[in-house]
Structure formats: C-alpha cells, structure tokens
Amino acid sequence: MPEVQVNHERETPRGWEYDVTVTRAGGGVSTHLVTLAWVDHDHWSGGCLPPSVVVERLVQRLAGRPDLPARFDASQARRWDPDLDRVMTRTG
Numbered sequence: 066m067p068e069v070q071v072n073h074e075r076e077t078p079r080g081w082e083y084d085v086t087v088t089r090a091g092g093g094v095s096t097h098l099v100t101l102a103w104v105d106h107d108h109w110s111g112g113c114l115p116p117s118v119v120v121e122r123l124v125q126r127l128a129g130r131p132d133l134p135a136r137f138d139a140s141q142a143r144r145w146d147p148d149l150d151r152v153m154t155r156t157g
Contacts, residue, residue, distance in 0.1 A: 067128035071117045080106060081116045087128045098136040099124060105139050109153040119153070126152060 072084040080102040087095045099120050106116050109123075123139055126146065143149050 067125070069121050069124045069128055071121045071124075074117055079103065081120075083117065083120050085120065085124050087124065087133070089128070095133065096135065097124065097133065100138045102138070102140060109150070122153065123149075 067090070068088040070086045070088070072086060075082045077100065080100065083099045083101070085097045085099050087097065089095075101116055101120050101123075106112070106119055110119050120139065123142060124133075126149065127133055127142055130145065146152075
C-alpha cells in the first residue's frame with residue numbers, strides 16, 4: 066500500500082491547499098498539490114475530522130492510480146472514483 070504524507074497546509078479563500086507526497090512500493094515517489102474546499106470537507110467528514118486527515122484519506126484512496134495528476138482539487142476525484150463519496154463518508 067502506498068504511503069501518503071501530507072506536508073504543508075495553506076488556507077485559501079475556498080478551503081485549504083496541501084503539498085502531498087506519495088511513496089509507492091519499489092521506491093517510486095510523486096508529489097501533488099491537492100486543494101480541498103470547505104464544502105467537500107464538510108460533506109466527507111461532517112466537520113469532525115481535520116482537513117489534513119480528509120486529504121490523507123482521499124489521496125490514500127487514489128494513490129494506486131498511475132495517472133494521479135500533480136495538481137488537483139478533491140472534488141475532481143468524484144469523477145475518477147464513483148464510490149468515493151460512500152467510502153469517504155464512512156466513519157472510522
């Protein structure tokens with residue numbers, strides 16, 4: 066399973082922006098700039114989880130994609146994974 070590290074957090078007018086590093090088996094490393102809007106944070110966590118944890122879970126879910134973009138907004142991931150909302154809104 067790929068290791069996801071959420072590095073720097075910056076607030077934006079719509080939510081947050083994160084620098085994320087993904088380390089895959091065999092030593093492959095990629096970096097990503099991920100934005101998360103307030104509305105997606107609230108939808109996926111009910112406001113109960115820190116936004117960085119939501120981003121970590123999101124990228125962990127997507128990390129197996131060979132074409133994970135270097136820069137993306139969390140809401141785009143809904144088009145890539147039809148089960149994403151169900152998986153992300155599970156508690157625990």
